[in-house]
Structures are given as structure tokens and as C-alpha cells.
Amino acid sequence: xxxxxxxxxxxxxxxxxxxxxxxxxxxxxxxxxxxxxxxxxxxxxxxxxxxxxxxxxxxxxxxxxxxxxxxxxxxxxxxxxxxxxxxxxxxxxxxxxxxxxxxxxxxxxxxxxxxxxxxxxxxxxxxxxxxxxxxxxxxxxxxxxxxxxxxxxxxxxxxxxxxxxxxxxxxxxxxxxxxxxxxxxxxxxxxxxxxxxxxxxxxxxxxxxxxxxxxxxxxxxxxxxxxxxxxxxxxxxxxxxxxxxxxxxxxxxxxxxxxxxxxxxxxxxxxxxxxxxxxxxxxxxxxxxxxxxxxxxxxxxxxxxxxxxxxxxxxxxxxxxxxxxxxxxxxxxxxxxxxxxxxxxxxxxxxxxxxxxxxxxxxxxxxxx
Numbered sequence: 001x002x003x004x005x006x007x008x009x010x011x012x013x014x015x016x017x018x019x020x021x022x023x024x025x026x027x028x029x030x031x032x033x034x035x036x037x038x039x040x041x042x043x044x045x046x047x048x049x050x051x052x053x054x055x056x057x058x059x060x061x062x063x064x065x066x067x068x069x070x071x072x073x074x075x076x077x078x079x080x081x082x083x084x085x086x087x088x089x090x091x092x093x094x095x096x097x098x099x100x101x102x103x104x105x106x107x108x109x110x111x112x113x114x115x116x117x118x119x120x121x122x123x124x125x126x127x128x129x130x131x132x133x134x135x136x137x138x139x140x141x142x143x144x145x146x147x148x149x150x151x152x153x154x155x156x157x158x159x160x161x162x163x164x165x166x167x168x169x170x171x172x173x174x175x176x177x178x179x180x181x182x183x184x185x186x187x188x189x190x191x192x193x194x195x196x197x198x199x200x201x202x203x204x205x206x207x208x209x210x211x212x213x214x215x216x217x218x219x220x221x222x223x224x225x226x227x228x229x230x231x232x233x234x235x236x237x238x239x240x241x242x243x244x245x246x247x248x249x250x251x252x253x254x255x256x257x258x259x260x261x262x263x264x265x266x267x268x269x270x271x272x273x274x275x276x277x278x279x280x281x282x283x284x285x286x287x288x289x290x291x292x293x294x295x296x297x298x299x300x301x302x303x304x305x306x307x308x309x310x311x312x313x314x315x316x317x318x319x320x321x322x323x324x325x326x327x328x329x330x331x332x333x334x335x336x337x338x339x340x341x342x343x344x345x346x347x348x349x350x351x352x353x354x355x356x357x358x359x360x361x362x363x364x365x366x367x368x369x
Contacts (some may be wrong), residue, residue: 001122007176010169013117017076017110018257019167021160023144023178025169027061030139032149040208046210048219057134057330061170064135065127070175071168073137073144079163079252080261087234089314090268091306094214094238095163096289098266101170101259104130105288107167108276112288122173130167137166145178150183151204152192152242158185161249162229185248194240198231206317210263213239217302218294223332229305236269237291271303272318275325299331301324308337323349328359335365 011022030036038060045051057063061071078096096103111128118126129135142148147157154162165288186204193201200211209309211217213235216224224232243249255261266289277285282296304322307315317335323336335353338346354366 001173003174004176006122006173009120009121010114013112013167014072014074018076018116019110020077020164020253021146021157023073023141023146024074024175025071025140025143025145025180026064026176027071028143029059030136031143032136033059034140036136042208044206044208044210047221048209048215058118058154060137061135064129064133065125065170065172067125067172068170069173070138070171070177071144072171073141073146074167075141075146075157075160075164076110076167076257077253077255078103078105078257079249079255080260081254087268088306088310089213089270089272090234090302091236091271092234092240093236093269093291094240094264095262097164097238098262099257099260099289100263102201102288102290103165103260104132106257106259108156111169112165114166118169118171121309122171124171124173126169126171126173128167128169128340130165133168135170137168137281140168141166145181148181148183149183149205150192150246150248152184152201153191153205153207154243154246154248154317156185156246156248158248160245161252162243163249163252176210190249191245191247193328195241197233197241197243198228200358215243220296223299223329223349224301224305226336227236228307229336232302233307233309234306236306237294237299238272250323256313256353272315273308274291274300274303275318275321297327297329300327300330304330304333304337306338308333309340313341313345314342316341316349319346319350323353326364328362331357331359332362332365335362339368 014022040052061068107130115126115128138149141155147155150156156162181191198211202208217237286292318336319334322330325331350366357363
């Protein structure tokens with residue numbers, strides 16, 4: 001089939017499946033590969049060892065699809081109404097994770113249909129991926145003309161801002177390529193850099209993930225460093241700050257996907273209630289949401305940190321439950337939070353727990369060390 005006809009039919013089908021933008025680029029070595037390697041060498045990936053483990057695989061799309069010639073880059077908007085300001089006893093969830101479904105599940109299902117359409121139409125082979133394969137999606141999206149990589153390292157579209165997921169369809173067919181975006185439209189604006197409460201940007205266009213609230217509340221499996229805890233504020237899962245302040249997002253469209261609309265119980269998590277959930281109840285409530293990535297221990301750790309930042313006496317009963325949790329990660333975060341609240345019930349709970357605590361790291365938190 002003619003490359004232009006195949007490309008246009010693929011774009012049309014992608015739009016029918018709910019993808020909001022599409023662009024095509026050749027399957028070449030990504031332009032930002034050296035920057036990615038420098039980022040890894042600087043240790044900015046933290047505990048995300050899977051990135052370094054697949055370091056060389058990012059060099060070519062053939063690592064994802066043998067014989068790949070073209071990449072159809074796709075976006076799907078997830079933007080919903082931004083939540084109100086802080087609510088005591090509640091924790092914020094990043095917009096992308098506040099819907100009724102894990103976005104991977106929804107987008108993978110759409111990509112599967114698009115792959116079947118491609119193969120039937122062309123007689124070739126394709127593979128659809130979304131942020132799990134060794135592919136520098138933002139680099140290819142810029143190469144495909146969808147936007148530019150901004151100072152906060154997000155891909156920004158002049159028409160859609162940055163409130164969208166990126167997905168890719170890799171094809172062994174020659175498609176018609178779009179012109180890459182070569183202009184940076186951030187200008188002199190530093191709103192995203194200035195607003196980050198944990199100083200996660202050592203310089204424009206570089207993110208130190210080990211200081212990013214999204215990394216700290218999702219990817220980090222150990223205790224959140226003390227120097228970072230106050231900066232987390234009331235973010236219980238992820239963070240949207242650098243997107244919320246970006247001028248390009250002022251006119252972003254709202255998602256048309258019902259499953260991406262924010263659920264009332266996810267707009268702000270009831271942090272107190274989390275500590276009372278059994279393992280099975282937690283699994284039932286969050287198994288099919290992005291929060292499952294952090295598992296119960298990570299979510300409760302985050303909840304304790306947020307309650308410690310809010311410093312309200314009403315949170316003491318929930319944190320007392322956390323102080324006796326089977327997981328030391330949860331107990332340590334609960335101990336820190338109780339010391340932050342520091343009223344009489346909080347200090348009494350610490351005093352009663354300290355002689356019983358078998359874990360030295362938790363004991364240090366109980367002692368305020």
C-alpha cells in the first residue's frame with residue numbers, strides 16, 4: 001500500500017479510537033540519547049534501575065520491534081478539572097491517576113485494535129506500547145511534530161499543553177513522516193522551575209527524579225528522605241504542580257474519556273480511612289488503578305507523610321494504627337508524622353510504642369533521630 005494512504009488511514013483510525021493527536025517519524029536513534037545517558041550517569045534515575053538496565057536498548061526502536069521503520073506517535077488527553085486547595089485529612093492524587101481505570105489498560109486496548117487494523121491493512125507487523133518499553137517517547141514525539149520538550153522535561157503541544165498520555169505504534173512499514181518541532185516555545189518563562197517545592201530541577205530541561213514528588217511517592221520503595229518530606233505537602237500520589245503553573249496549559253481541553261474523569265473518592269484520598277483497610281480491602285479498592293504501583297505500603301507511607309505535614313490532632317488515631325502496622329516502612333512514616341503533630345496523644349503513642357519496636361530505623365524515627 002502507498003505510504004501516504006496507509007499513514008492517513010492509520011491517523012483516521014487512531015482518531016476514531018480516541019487518540020487526540022498523531023504524528024509520524026522514522027525509526028532512528030533518538031536525538032536525545034546522549035542526554036539520556038548523561039542523566040543516567042548523574043544518578044538522576046534514583047531507584048529506577050530498569051532504565052539503566054536497558055540503557056543500550058534505547059538506542060534503536062529495533063529493540064522494541066525488529067525491522068521497525070516508522071513510529072506513529074499518539075496522544076490521549078486526560079485533563080480534568082483541577083481540585084480545590086488542601087483539605088485536611090485528605091491527600092491529593094495526580095490527575096492522570098484519579099480516574100476509574102489504570103490508563104495502561106485503556107490505552108493498551110485501543111492500541112491492540114490499532115495494531116490489528118495496521119496489520120490487516122498493510123500485511124506488515126506493528127507493536128503498540130505505552131511507557132513500559134525502552135523507547136524515549138518524548139524524543140520521538142518531538143521528532144513526529146507533536147510538541148517540544150519543555151523546561152520541566154514534559155512534552156508540550158501548542159494546542160493541548162501537556163495534560164496527555166503518550167503512546168507509540170511501531171511499524172515495519174514505511175510511512176509518511178511529519179516535520180519535527182525545532183522551536184522551543186518556553187521562552188524566558190521559569191514558572192515550572194520556580195514552583196517546584198522540592199527543587200527537583202537542577203537546571204532547565206533537567207529533572208533530578210530523586211527530588212521529584214512523583215518519584216518520591218510512586219517509584220521510591222524506601223523511606224522518603226527527611227529533607228524532602230515537607231516539600232511533598234499534601235500530595236499522596238504523584239504531583240501536578242509543574243503542569244498546573246505552565247501557561248501553555250491554561251487552555252487545555254478536557255478529556256472526552258469517561259474513565260479518565262476524576263472519581264470523587266480519588267480527587268482527595270481519605271487518608272485516615274486508608275490505615276483501617278485490610279490487605280484485601282486495599283486490593284479491592286486500588287488493584288485496577290495506578291495507585292497499585294506503589295502497593296499498600298507505599299500508599300500508607302505517603303499518607304502518613306501528608307498527615308504529618310498537615311499537623312492535625314484528628315489524625316492521631318489513624319497514625320496510631322500505622323504505628324503498629326506489620327510493615328516498618330509504614331511504622332517509620334507514622335512515627336515521623338506523630339512527632340510532627342506532637343500533641344499529648346501523639347507523644348503518648350510514641351512513648352508506648354518505643355520499647356516494643358524491633359526495627360532500629362523505626363525506633364530512630366520514634367526518638368526523633
